[in-house]
Amino acid sequence: xxxxxVLAHKxxxxxxxxxxxxxxxxxxxxxxxxxxxxxxxxxPEIQLVAESIKANGGQALAIPTDITSPAAIDxxxxxxxxxxxxxxxxxxxxxxxxxxxxxxxxxxxxxxxLITVNVIGPYLCCRAxxxxxxxxxxxxxxxxxxxxxxxxxxxxxxxxxxKSALDRFTGVLTEEVxxxxxxxxxxxxxxxxxxxxxxxxxxxxTAFPAIKQLREQPERGRLFQPEEAAQLNLWLALGxxxxxxIFALPAESVRRQMAQDLELPFxxxxx
Numbered sequence: 110x111x112x113x114x115v116l117a118h119k120x121x122x123x124x125x126x127x128x129x130x131x132x133x134x135x136x137x138x139x140x141x142x143x144x145x146x147x148x149x150x151x152x153p154e155i156q157l158v159a160e161s162i163k164a165n166g167g168q169a170l171a172i173p174t175d176i177t178s179p180a181a182i183d184x185x186x187x188x189x190x191x192x193x194x195x196x197x198x199x200x201x202x203x204x205x206x207x208x209x210x211x212x213x214x215x216x217x218x219x220x221x222x223l224i225t226v227n228v229i230g231p232y233l234c235c236r237a238x239x240x241x242x243x244x245x246x247x248x249x250x251x252x253x254x255x256x257x258x259x260x261x262x263x264x265x266x267x268x269x270x271x272k273s274a275l276d277r278f279t280g281v282l283t284e285e286v287x288x289x290x291x292x293x294x295x296x297x298x299x300x301x302x303x304x305x306x307x308x309x310x311x312x313x314x315t316a317f318p319a320i321k322q323l324r325e326q327p328e329r330g331r332l333f334q335p336e337e338a339a340q341l342n343l344w345l346a347l348g349x350x351x352x353x354x355i356f357a358l359p360a361e362s363v364r365r366q367m368a369q370d371l372e373l374p375f376x377x378x379x380x
Contacts, residue, residue: 121197130338144168145168151173176234182234196242197249201251207223231275243291249346251342292352294356296341300333301358302334
């Protein structure tokens with residue numbers, strides 16, 4: 110299928126769109142024909158991404174947004190509908206990884222803030238977007254999760270808990286929209302070369318015992334690239350995948366199906 114047409118006439122809202130996977134997803138979706146709405150607290154970053162998309166002939170709108178604020182999310186949806194009339198795709202990508210450290214040593218304010226960003230943020234976005242998707246009779250929601258959801262990683266209590274909660278939220282939301290044409294899935298990008306990955310690698314071993322393995326990943330070529338994770342988001346945005354599942358980029362079967370459907374080169378293993 111021609112990649113430039115697969116998302117023609119679709120409108121996608123992408124959170125955390127100023128860097129990493131969110132930025133790559135916005136660019137790829139725009140190249141695939143979608144109008145993209147970039148949401149993040151970092152206004153200069155999303156504005157630059159939007160300008161680059163428009164310079165290449167795409168449609169993009171940057172809306173500075175704090176996803177932990179119900180009022181800000183309501184404004185995001187209102188401005189999106191005003192500009193593009195409908196919302197077809199929501200990518201809940203925004204997340205934070207700090208605090209990193211032992212439970213009894215990290216700040217409870219930071220721990221709570223991570224849960225608010227990584228769990229309450231996607232909930233608020235879904236809550237605001239779903240009435241419009243339900244009115245139109247279809248839609249796709251992609252929650253960017255992590256393999257950390259199913260692992261016990263010392264120092265990552267907040268992050269692991271948040272991604273585990275997001276996986277369960279994805280499943281429950283799937284049940285709640287089961288009688289509709291709305292597809293809800295999780296996307297696990299695996300270890301990816303993003304600013305968040307770099308941030309995690311800067312932590313001392315006392316806070317994060319597995320830091321040695323994390324730092325070795327780029328040296329061994331084990332990191333996926335944001336553009337590769339964006340391809341999985343694009344595949345899921347087509348709305349053809351089984352709803353309620355977590356699709357992981359490290360899974361070879363997922364990458365093969367994605368490459369076949371999008372007519373793109375197969376992404377090699379990162380073992």
